[in-house]
Amino acid sequence: GQSLEQPSEVTAVEGAIVQINCTYQTSGFYGLSWYQQHDGGAPTFLSYNALDGLEETGRFSSFLSRSDSYGYLLLQELQMKDSASYFCAVRGSGNTPLVFGKGTRLSVIA
């Protein structure tokens, strides 16, 4: 099976940089994904790492180290609208469902 660990809460100041870590245990590995969910809203896809290294998409970047079973989501130039829950997720193989971590609630303060 799969299990993921990520911090439950993070608070950061507007304009700052925050890193949300995720460690995972999985039998088989088919990439690490990140999703954002605002209160009362649907999860939305942010990024996907299949290989080691950094993927950048605008203010958001995601990193993966398969040897360490570790990844992180980096949010730069934080804005108030980034206040949301962030979930990491893994799949054991291509056709298996995504297993999500419990999520990290990010609060951006002025």
Next chain:
Amino acid sequence: DSGVTQTPKHLITATGQRVTLRCSPRSGDLSVYWYQQSLDQGLQFLIQYYNGEERAKGNILERFSAQQFPDLHSELNLSSLELGDSALYFCASRGDYNSPLHFGNGTRLTVT
């Protein structure tokens, strides 16, 4: 707008009752997934369908069942409802294996 449609948005019912949640996937997506999200919990995978066939089962209770119809819409049936079944139920769809999941806006179920 993800293109995934879930109805109803809200559902309030009593313990012991049965409800049906409906999901229409994005146009062209053959895979449908159901997830449950309880308060302060992550997304718990329930069940997956692909082109009408069940593909994977997660932590789905025996009181719960689902199906995917020939037009690819899916229904999640919850019966003998208990207070602990109160949660947000999300449906998601995706195209091929390398595509991300696209989630609907969810159905908020309240069991009283």
